[in-house]
Amino acid sequence: MSDFEGGPANDDELSLPRxxxxxxxxxxxxxxxxxAKDTRDLLIDCCNEFIHLIASESNEICEKxxxxxxxxxHVLQALKELGFEKYVGEVQEAYEEHRVxxxxxxxxxxxxxxxxxxxxxxxxxxxxxxxAQARMRFQQQQQPAAGADAAGQ
Amino acid sequence: MVTFExxxxxxxxxxxxxxVRRIIKEDKDIFACGADSIFxxxxxxxxxxxxxxxxxxxxxxxxxxxxxxxxxxxxAVQSIEQYDFLSDIIPPTVTLKKTSAAADKDSNE
Numbered sequence: 001m002s003d004f005e006g007g008p009a010n011d012d013e014l015s016l017p018r019x020x021x022x023x024x025x026x027x028x029x030x031x032x033x034x035x036a037k038d039t040r041d042l043l044i045d046c047c048n049e050f051i052h053l054i055a056s057e058s059n060e061i062c063e064k065x066x067x068x069x070x071x072x073x074h075v076l077q078a079l080k081e082l083g084f085e086k087y088v089g090e091v092q093e094a095y096e097e098h099r100v101x102x103x104x105x106x107x108x109x110x111x112x113x114x115x116x117x118x119x120x121x122x123x124x125x126x127x128x129x130x131x132a133q134a135r136m137r138f139q140q141q142q143q144p145a146a147g148a149d150a151a152g153q
Numbered sequence: 154m155v156t157f158e159x160x161x162x163x164x165x166x167x168x169x170x171x172x173v174r175r176i177i178k179e180d181k182d183i184f185a186c187g188a189d190s191i192f193x194x195x196x197x198x199x200x201x202x203x204x205x206x207x208x209x210x211x212x213x214x215x216x217x218x219x220x221x222x223x224x225x226x227x228x229a230v231q232s233i234e235q236y237d238f239l240s241d242i243i244p245p246t247v248t249l250k251k252t253s254a255a256a257d258k259d260s261n262e
Contacts, residue, residue, distance in 0.1 A: 055177040080249065098192050
């Protein structure tokens with residue numbers, strides 16, 4: 001075990017999960033290139049610092065607009081202010097995709113049981129039917145000989 | 154140049170949202186952060202790692218090495234203005250000669 005930990009001095013210090021960041025680094029480099037372990041840990045610290053930087057700048061922009069919750073526009077503005085405008089286009093695109101994804105998930109969750117168009121009695125009947133079918137299948141499994149005879153005819 | 158796009162799905166971040174949120178909320182000045190903002194910060198951080206890693210890699214490549222090391226990151230941070238905020242985290246490396254010369258000087262005093 002090396003002496004140089006490279007990670008946060010304090011266990012309570014929050015940081016991104018190592019494995020996730022290691023994996024990202026691996027995917028970003030060509031396959032024949034590696035990153036020294038202490039350097040990977042260093043990158044995690046850099047990420048934490050970056051998050052703090054963006055969050056802090058976003059918060060300032062948010063406060064200037066007399067808002068209390070940091071909104072997407074504040075983050076995008078913060079990126080521009082801090083000299084990361086090159087990320088803005090892609091981040092914005094990803095944001096659009098994210099919103100589409102969110103509304104799809106919401107739609108799927110709520111429409112699953114809402115749009116069946118059945119009344120309560122109909123629901124109960126269809127449930128009974130499913131139970132009966134399951135029971136029949138179970139009984140058939142219990143009597144394979146009888147079932148085989150029946151199929152043979 | 155942002156080149157990172159290989160594995161990621163557009164609407165999803167690899168970084169866990171809950172963790173990113175907790176890191177953001179460490180700043181006591183921040184009252185609240187919307188879920189969309191968390192996502193944007195995650196995404197931006199992914200691009201950030203990508204840029205930083207690739208910059209470091211360029212220095213390693215220039216040195217004809219296959220392993221990206223601390224000094225490559227230090228050079229990357231020094232060479233790009235937007236990375237000034239990292240200068241405390243990655244102070245420029247001092248060569249061994251200078252540190253042992255400094256150590257000798259200290260022990261002689």
